[in-house]
Amino acid sequence: xxxxxxxxxxxxxxxxxVAAASCNNxxxxxxxxxxxRYDVERFGVVLVGSPRHADALLxxxxxxxxxxxxxxxxxxxxxxxCLVICIGTCTCGNQLFRNSYNAVGPYDKHLPVSAFIPGCxxxxxxMILGVVKALSKL
Amino acid sequence: MTLxxxxxxFAFVVFPGVIFTAAAGLLLTWVDRFVSARxxxxxxxxxxxxxxxxxxxxxxxxxxxxxASKVTFLLAPLIGxxxxxxxxxxxxxVNFFPSGSFVGDLIVLVYLFAxxxxxxxxxxxxxxxxxxxxxASREMVLYLGYELPFLLALSVPIILTGGKIRIGDLVLxxxxxxxxxxxxxGAIAAVIVLICIQAKLGYPPFDMAEAEQEIMSxxxxxxxxxxxxVFRLTKAMMLFLLPCFLVTVFWGGLANWWAILKFLxxxxxxxxxxxxxxxxxxxxxxxxxxxxxxxxxxxxVILAFAHL
Numbered sequence: 075x076x077x078x079x080x081x082x083x084x085x086x087x088x089x090x091x092v093a094a095a096s097c098n099n100x101x102x103x104x105x106x107x108x109x110x111r112y113d114v115e116r117f118g119v120v121l122v123g124s125p126r127h128a129d130a131l132l133x134x135x136x137x138x139x140x141x142x143x144x145x146x147x148x149x150x151x152x153x154x155x156c157l158v159i160c161i162g163t164c165t166c167g168n169q170l171f172r173n174s175y176n177a178v179g180p181y182d183k184h185l186p187v188s189a190f191i192p193g194c195x196x197x198x199x200x201m202i203l204g205v206v207k208a209l210s211k212l
Numbered sequence: 213m214t215l216x217x218x219x220x221x222f223a224f225v226v227f228p229g230v231i232f233t234a235a236a237g238l239l240l241t242w243v244d245r246f247v248s249a250r251x252x253x254x255x256x257x258x259x260x261x262x263x264x265x266x267x268x269x270x271x272x273x274x275x276x277x278x279x280a281s282k283v284t285f286l287l288a289p290l291i292g293x294x295x296x297x298x299x300x301x302x303x304x305x306v307n308f309f310p311s312g313s314f315v316g317d318l319i320v321l322v323y324l325f326a327x328x329x330x331x332x333x334x335x336x337x338x339x340x341x342x343x344x345x346x347x348a349s350r351e352m353v354l355y356l357g358y359e360l361p362f363l364l365a366l367s368v369p370i371i372l373t374g375g376k377i378r379i380g381d382l383v384l385x386x387x388x389x390x391x392x393x394x395x396x397x398g399a400i401a402a403v404i405v406l407i408c409i410q411a412k413l414g415y416p417p418f419d420m421a422e423a424e425q426e427i428m429s430x431x432x433x434x435x436x437x438x439x440x441x442v443f444r445l446t447k448a449m450m451l452f453l454l455p456c457f458l459v460t461v462f463w464g465g466l467a468n469w470w471a472i473l474k475f476l477x478x479x480x481x482x483x484x485x486x487x488x489x490x491x492x493x494x495x496x497x498x499x500x501x502x503x504x505x506x507x508x509x510x511x512x513v514i515l516a517f518a519h520l
Contacts, residue, residue: 082268
């Protein structure tokens with residue numbers, strides 16, 4: 075606990091959920107994290123409604139030309155320090171849209187990404203592990 | 213007895229002012245989250261969670277939206293915070309030195325409790341966000357709604373004691389003749405105040421100003437960093453002070469050990485109401501407060517005149 079700012083961020087990471095044109099599977103699994111079975115509020119994780127309150131952005135979906143400016147805008151609007159955690163295989167590349175004119179992924183071409191969590195959708199355990207790894211890197 | 217010099221400074225800064233009330237309020241926020249988690253069959257956050265949240269928010273970057281009124285936006289949270297600090301000192305002072313209170317402090321407390329919603333409305337309006345504006349208008353309507361039954365209910369103890377408007381006198385009257393809660397009029401009035409506490413805190417079923425699902429935390433949507441921390445701290449202090457106020461005015465005062473249990477009972481009741489009720493629509497809430505609780509309040513006042 076050298077820097078209180080990092081300690082606070084580790085102990086209460088509030089997450090904002092950016093659904094950048096995903097198929098909704100990952101989004102359902104993210105909500106699964108808040109249920110009694112996984113209960114991430116044990117670790118201080120709270121799902122917030124406004125990017126202004128967020129410490130981590132959970133992004134899902136293949137990045138495309140329409141969603142890129144929106145995601146960049148949300149990232150710019152989030153107070154720093156702020157983590158970007160990419161959830162789902164879609165975020166790791168362009169996947170089956172790799173020959174499409176529209177796909178501009180993966181995310182780390184445009185944003186400082188802290189963790190990629192592959193899976194279609196990833197299991198809630200995998201997401202918790204990913205967030206833990208992203209936080210312990212700080 | 214009057215406080216002077218360093219005693220006054222101590223009262224405002226340490227006990228029961230800023231530090232004590234903030235710590236107790238944050239601890240109570242943890243109780244709130246823990247009880248909510250147990251109700252939902254979850255484990256819940258650790259005890260230090262609200263303190264970690266507060267530390268993180270205080271050290272985080274503060275974003276002021278483009279086009280917002282900067283000074284108003286940043287100063288608005290402090291209005292409510294200052295009001296709650298003064299409320300804490302007044303409330304505990306009249307409980308421990310009932311003869312030292314001044315005439316009309318009940319009215320002063322009512323207006324001090326009105327300041328945090330006002331601060332929220334000012335801040336939300338200054339932030340230049342349409343969802344904030346929706347939240348602010350809902351907060352205003354809600355305020356207009358709950359203030360009428362709240363004042364009617366608070367007039368019951370005044371009528372029961374024959375026109376005594378100092379909280380100190382109300383506490384002394386309860387120590388002599390039993391809490392007002394034991395009379396019919398007092399019991400109805402206490403229930404009304406309990407429901408108004410729910411609305412003042414912005415807890416479900418009256419959280420339409422902050423509705424996360426429809427207007428994304430509404431009034432607070434543009435706040436980040438330290439101002440958001442001050443708003444949350446103000447709310448935590450209200451969560452501590454409003455049940456204290458209810459126990460003071462209706463349930464025999466705070467100056468004995470039983471008061472801690474009474475206070476916890478009221479606070480847990482507030483939390484359980486929060487967890488078991490869905491959100492009202494704003495027009496339904498206004499109708500509920502004016503016509504149902506207002507009607508009940510008038511009944512309580514009539515019963516109080518009949519000394520029942």
